[in-house]
Amino acid sequence: MDDVAIIGVGLHPFGRFPGKSAVEMGADAIRLALADAGVEWRDIQVAFGGSYEVDNPDSVVTYLGPTGIPFTNVYNGCATGASSLDMAAKMVSFGAYDLALAVGMDKHPARAFSADSVEYALPAWYGETGHFLTTKYFGMKINRYLHDHDISQETLARVGAKNFRNGSLNPNAFRRQPLTEEQILESRVLNYPLRQFMFCAPDEGAAAVVLCRADQAHRYTSTPVHLRSTVVRTRQLGAFEVHGTWATLPVVDGPTVQASRAAFELAGIGPDEVDVIQLQDTEAGAEVIHMAETGFCAHGEQEQLVAEGATEIGGRLPVNTDGGLMANGEPVGASGLRQIHELTQQLRGRAGERQVPGGPKVGFAQLYGAPGTSGVTIVSL
Amino acid sequence: MARVPIAEGLFTGPDDDPRLIGSACGACDLVVFPAQTHCPGCGGTTAERLLEPRGSLYTWTTQSFPPVAPPYVGDTDPAAFEPFGVGWVQLSDTLMIESRLTVSDPEQLDFGMPVELVLVPLTVDDDGNEVVSFAFRPAS
Numbered sequence: 001m002d003d004v005a006i007i008g009v010g011l012h013p014f015g016r017f018p019g020k021s022a023v024e025m026g027a028d029a030i031r032l033a034l035a036d037a038g039v040e041w042r043d044i045q046v047a048f049g050g051s052y053e054v055d056n057p058d059s060v061v062t063y064l065g066p067t068g069i070p071f072t073n074v075y076n077g078c079a080t081g082a083s084s085l086d087m088a089a090k091m092v093s094f095g096a097y098d099l100a101l102a103v104g105m106d107k108h109p110a111r112a113f114s115a116d117s118v119e120y121a122l123p124a125w126y127g128e129t130g131h132f133l134t135t136k137y138f139g140m141k142i143n144r145y146l147h148d149h150d151i152s153q154e155t156l157a158r159v160g161a162k163n164f165r166n167g168s169l170n171p172n173a174f175r176r177q178p179l180t181e182e183q184i185l186e187s188r189v190l191n192y193p194l195r196q197f198m199f200c201a202p203d204e205g206a207a208a209v210v211l212c213r214a215d216q217a218h219r220y221t222s223t224p225v226h227l228r229s230t231v232v233r234t235r236q237l238g239a240f241e242v243h244g245t246w247a248t249l250p251v252v253d254g255p256t257v258q259a260s261r262a263a264f265e266l267a268g269i270g271p272d273e274v275d276v277i278q279l280q281d282t283e284a285g286a287e288v289i290h291m292a293e294t295g296f297c298a299h300g301e302q303e304q305l306v307a308e309g310a311t312e313i314g315g316r317l318p319v320n321t322d323g324g325l326m327a328n329g330e331p332v333g334a335s336g337l338r339q340i341h342e343l344t345q346q347l348r349g350r351a352g353e354r355q356v357p358g359g360p361k362v363g364f365a366q367l368y369g370a371p372g373t374s375g376v377t378i379v380s381l
Numbered sequence: 382m383a384r385v386p387i388a389e390g391l392f393t394g395p396d397d398d399p400r401l402i403g404s405a406c407g408a409c410d411l412v413v414f415p416a417q418t419h420c421p422g423c424g425g426t427t428a429e430r431l432l433e434p435r436g437s438l439y440t441w442t443t444q445s446f447p448p449v450a451p452p453y454v455g456d457t458d459p460a461a462f463e464p465f466g467v468g469w470v471q472l473s474d475t476l477m478i479e480s481r482l483t484v485s486d487p488e489q490l491d492f493g494m495p496v497e498l499v500l501v502p503l504t505v506d507d508d509g510n511e512v513v514s515f516a517f518r519p520a521s
Contacts, residue, residue, distance in 0.1 A: 117452060123415055125388040127452025129503060129514045130444060131479060136467050139442030147440075147492050192443040192487050237422055240469075246403070246414040246478045248422075249471065 004089045005217035005224035006379065007210050008037025009341040014205030014328040015174040016110075022054050022331075025206035026105030027063040029334075033101070033208035038220050044210070045097040047071040048088045050080035050104040051333035057105055074333075078280065078369020079232060080104060081336015082377055085209060086230035092211050100211045106331030108202035120243055120371055134282070134370055135199065137242045139191030142285030146193065149300035153193050156284040157181040158306045160198050163281060163320050166313060167327020169354040174203050174329040184284075198284040203329030207337035209344075225344045225363075228267035228378040233259040235372030242370035253293075255374035256280075256366060260294040263364075263376040271295040274378075275360030276346045277317060278339035280368040281324040291319065294366050294376070318356045321346060336375060339365035343379050387454075387503060387514040391415055393431065395500050395513050401478070405430040414478045433472045434498040435520060441468035441492075443485045454504045454512070470496055470517050483518040495520040 010032025012025040026049070034041055041064045049057025049071060058071035076083040081104045088100040117127035126132050145151065161181045167173035179197055187196040217224035235241045238252035264270060277296065281287035288306070292299045296317055305311060311319040322328065322342040325335060343363030345351045367375040384395045393400045404416035408425030412432070420427055445464045447457035456462055466482030468490070483501060484490055496517035503514045 111449065123388060123391075124452070125391060125514065128387055128454045129481065130448040130453045130455055130465070131467065131481075132452060133444070133448055136442050136444055140440045140467065140469060143442055144440035144492065189443065189445050191445065192441075194442075244479060246476060247469070248411070249473075249475050249477055 002226065002228065003214045004092045004211055004227040005214040006227060006340070006344055007212050007217055007220040007224055008033040008035070008039070009344045010034070010036060010208045011172055011338060011341045012206040013172040014203055014331060014334070014338065017204050022051060022105040022107035022204065022206065023057070023060050024063065025107070025204065026057060026060045026103050026208070029105070029206035029208040030060065030064060030101065030103055033210045037210040039099065039210065041065055042067050043099055044101045045069055045099050046088065046091050047101040047103065048074050048084040050074040050084040050102070051106050052080070053106050053108060054333070057103065057333065060103065076232070077371070077373050078282070078330070078332060079336065079367045079373040079375035080333050081207070081339070082230065082365070082367045082375020083232050085337065085340060085377060086232055086375065088211055089227050089230050092213055098213050098216060101208060102211070102337060103206065103208040104331070104334035104337045105206040106333040107204040108331060110202065122243060122245065126245060132243065134242050135194070136191045138283050138285060139194045141240065142289065143193055145285065145289055151288065151300065151303045153185065154181065155288060155303050155306050156193070156198055157184040159281070159284040159287050159311070160184045160326060162312060163324045163326040166321055166354055167323025169352070170322045170327065173323045173327045174201070175327045194283050194285060200282055200325035201329045203331055205329070205331040205334050205338070207334045207341050209337055209340050223348050223381070225347050225379050225381065228269060228380050229263040230375070230377050231259045231263040231266065232373070232375045233262065239372060241372030255372055256290055256293040256368050259374040259376040260366065263378050264295065267378040269362060269378055269380065274362045274364045275358070276321060276343060276356050276363045277319045278321070278324065278342055278363070278365040279319055280366055281320055281326050282330070282369070284326065286368065287319060287324065290366055290368065294364070313354055313356055321351065321354050321356060336365065336367045339367070340377060340379070347379065347381050383510045384513050385506065385510045387512055392500070392515050399498055399500050399515065400431040400434055401498065401515060403430045403432045404428060412473070412476050414476070432478070436470040436472040436496055436517070438490065438492060438494045438496055439469040439471045439477050441466055441482060441490045443487065456504070466490060468517065481514065481516040483516050489519065
């Protein structure tokens with residue numbers, strides 16, 4: 001795929017905004033993206049809106065103007081942002097429309113996600129007996145991973161400290177206070193070996209992206225960011241995923257591995273060509289695992305890479321330059337588009353204090369969540 | 382106090398020698414838990430299969446804060462909440478299942494350790510019955 005360009009991005013800060021609705025935040029993000037692209041709302045020909053809490057993100061047209069365009073609402077777990085972008089991009093790629101918009105918005109209560117396990121094709125007893133929690137899955141996955149690949153809990157703390165440090169440089173982040181590795185390692189255990197300050201939190205926010213046909217991008221901007229691939233994948237039999245009563249052995253590669261492989265192939269780009277990376281860091285261990293599952297290192301190399309600072313903004317594999325989910329929280333509908341916002345700003349050289357040096361040209365974003373869904377996006381100048 | 386299972390068809394008993402109830406595909410022999418009418422591997426029809434009551438611990442964690450209630454039916458009062466262990470238990474060369482563990486102290490849990498099935502009290506229902514669920518405990 002080489003025929004779609006990002007010409008505008010907009011982001012409503014992530015955090016807590018009492019009295020402001022998710023749809024109002026979505027409208028703000030769209031206005032920013034439109035202004036960035038230099039187009040009007042009435043120019044947009046097709047839109048996709050992602051949210052978990054808002055039934056109808058397309059109600060945002062009440063604030064922007066009802067123009068009659070096809071506007072499809074999307075929910076795909078933690079991969080919602082990538083899914084909205086994927087569909088908007090394919091509409092342009094197929095030649096159906098020239099100008100498309102993807103938006104995400106959410107406003108979550110300040111507690112762990114909860115739902116009826118039966119709606120996830122899981123028995124009622126799974127929830128009744130205390131199994132229906134995403135956090136304990138992440139604890140179990142990283143616990144085994146640390147054991148198998150000889151990675152220390154200090155590496156989890158280093159990843160967390162790095163993401164909070166990056167978040168402190170990001171005016172749009174939710175948590176902007178840096179935390180030391182010691183503070184992270186001293187916070188209480190929630191799901192061993194994961195501690196309180198290793199987790200992201202649900203919060204509020206919105207993000208939007210304007211796409212156009214690549215051959216028309218020069219009309220709008222001198223620095224279009226090309227969408228090289230967007231891929232969504234779900235789990236295969238044998239993958240070890242969030243929420244499940246059983247799994248087959250041996251464990252097979254999960255959806256992040258499948259989506260990343262497909263995205264690199266589609267883009268004709270290899271991991272060694274990527275300059276800036278956004279990974280799903282639901283907790284610090286997820287970032288560690290995803291570094292290898294996406295193909296940026298071998299399993300076990302993370303201990304050394306993180307210790308030597310390779311994933312810092314100035315390192316050779318900058319990961320979660322805007323603080324990731326840990327510093328930004330996770331408004332589920334918007335989270336993936338926040339990643340695209342950050343990659344676009346980085347590639348344009350507009351990331352301010354957290355700018356990756358050396359003029360990054362290729363960016364990579366990955367999402368992962370329940371019940372075993374991943375979305376990967378690759379962009380380049 | 383009568384003992385009643387958290388769900389029908391989940392395990393045998395309740396008694397002191399419980400077995401979890403899964404299903405096996407008549408066509409490809411894929412075993413899943415709990416029982417399903419159709420095989421998610423090949424679409425074939427299935428028959429009930431009792432699972433091994435002993436296995437080894439593939440991975441584990443602790444549940445150190447009360448799960449959200451509902452759906453959780455156990456005690457969620459932070460003062461009374463007892464952390465519990467959760468793990469994946471390998472029951473054969475091709476199957477593992479998720480289960481509560483009776484132990485939540487990381488010092489007492491290890492990868493590959495032998496574990497065995499037991500029933501544990503979860504709550505008391507409106508009729509005064511003790512509701513039990515399954516868990517695995519360290520075995521010798």
